[in-house]
Amino acid sequence: xxxxxxxxxxxxxxxxxxxxxxxxxxxxxxxxxxxxxxxxxxxxxxxxxxxxxxxxxxxxxxxxxxxxxxxxxxxxxxxxxxxxxxxxxxxxxxxxxxxxxxxxxxxxxxxxxxxxxxxxxxxxxxxxxxxxxxxxxxxxxxxxxxxxxxxxxxxxxxxxxxxxxxxxxxxxxxxxxxxxxxxxxxxxxxxxxxxxxxxxxxxxxxxxxxxxxxxxxxxxxxxxxxxxxxxxxxxxxxxxxxxxxxxxxxxxxxxxxxxxxxxxxxxxxx
Numbered sequence: 001x002x003x004x005x006x007x008x009x010x011x012x013x014x015x016x017x018x019x020x021x022x023x024x025x026x027x028x029x030x031x032x033x034x035x036x037x038x039x040x041x042x043x044x045x046x047x048x049x050x051x052x053x054x055x056x057x058x059x060x061x062x063x064x065x066x067x068x069x070x071x072x073x074x075x076x077x078x079x080x081x082x083x084x085x086x087x088x089x090x091x092x093x094x095x096x097x098x099x100x101x102x103x104x105x106x107x108x109x110x111x112x113x114x115x116x117x118x119x120x121x122x123x124x125x126x127x128x129x130x131x132x133x134x135x136x137x138x139x140x141x142x143x144x145x146x147x148x149x150x151x152x153x154x155x156x157x158x159x160x161x162x163x164x165x166x167x168x169x170x171x172x173x174x175x176x177x178x179x180x181x182x183x184x185x186x187x188x189x190x191x192x193x194x195x196x197x198x199x200x201x202x203x204x205x206x207x208x209x210x211x212x213x214x215x216x217x218x219x220x221x222x223x224x225x226x227x228x229x230x231x232x233x234x235x236x237x238x239x240x241x242x243x244x245x246x247x248x249x250x251x252x253x254x255x256x257x258x259x260x261x262x263x264x265x266x267x268x269x270x
Contacts, residue, residue, distance in 0.1 A: 185206075
């Protein structure tokens with residue numbers, strides 16, 4: 001998906017919501033456990049009930065890898081379902097890969113070619129040659145970890161080297177590897193006080209923002225400091241939507257929460 005295609009969907013739907021597909025077998029509604037593939041059935045119903053209100057989906061691959069071969073099968077089926085039934089939605093493999101060049105090339109092949117996701121999250125710690133292999137795929141995106149929403153982000157990401165923090169160094173250096181047409185950055189919603197600083201460095205790039213919803217981040221604050229003319233934001237919500245209910249009405253409740261967030265986004269876009 002190109003940048004302009006993504007922006008068009010945001011304008012059409014008046015939404016910049018990304019739904020995280022993180023199926024935990026201990027949280028999936030019990031009535032689904034008797035189905036042939038509970039993970040895929042859960043994802044399918046969440047997708048069908050929320051696709052009207054979001055522009056992106058983001059499976060976190062850890063929830064699938066933990067289940068072995070069955071989990072990979074569920075992930076492949078989910079990816080195929082998204083391509084078939086939601087071809088205008090932006091799809092993200094939240095895999096947080098990043099390794100030496102030839103290994104990164106294989107990760108890129110796995111997620112961007114074989115599973116045909118639009119984007120993959122990548123850790124920048126090993127530097128340019130671990131990121132560039134993901135950037136060689138037409139109309140595909142790298143979403144680079146910059147400033148995350150977890151408590152441990154303070155262990156390294158805000159440490160200073162000279163007059164720069166590590167995350168600002170990541171932003172400044174990586175801009176030479178890609179551009180606003182093929183690279184986004186992960187910036188946690190719990191770090192909104194730093195969004196103005198981030199926007200000074202990357203004024204045109206899209207930001208994938210987790211942490212709104214279950215983690216307590218403020219959507220209004222993210223928009224205030226992070227939105228640009230073309231929106232430039234994808235707000236990810238996982239648990240608050242997909243686990244809005246643990247009963248047989250889980251898809252209905254997921255739809256209601258996605259709609260609530262979309263309505264708030266529509267007002268903020270205006």
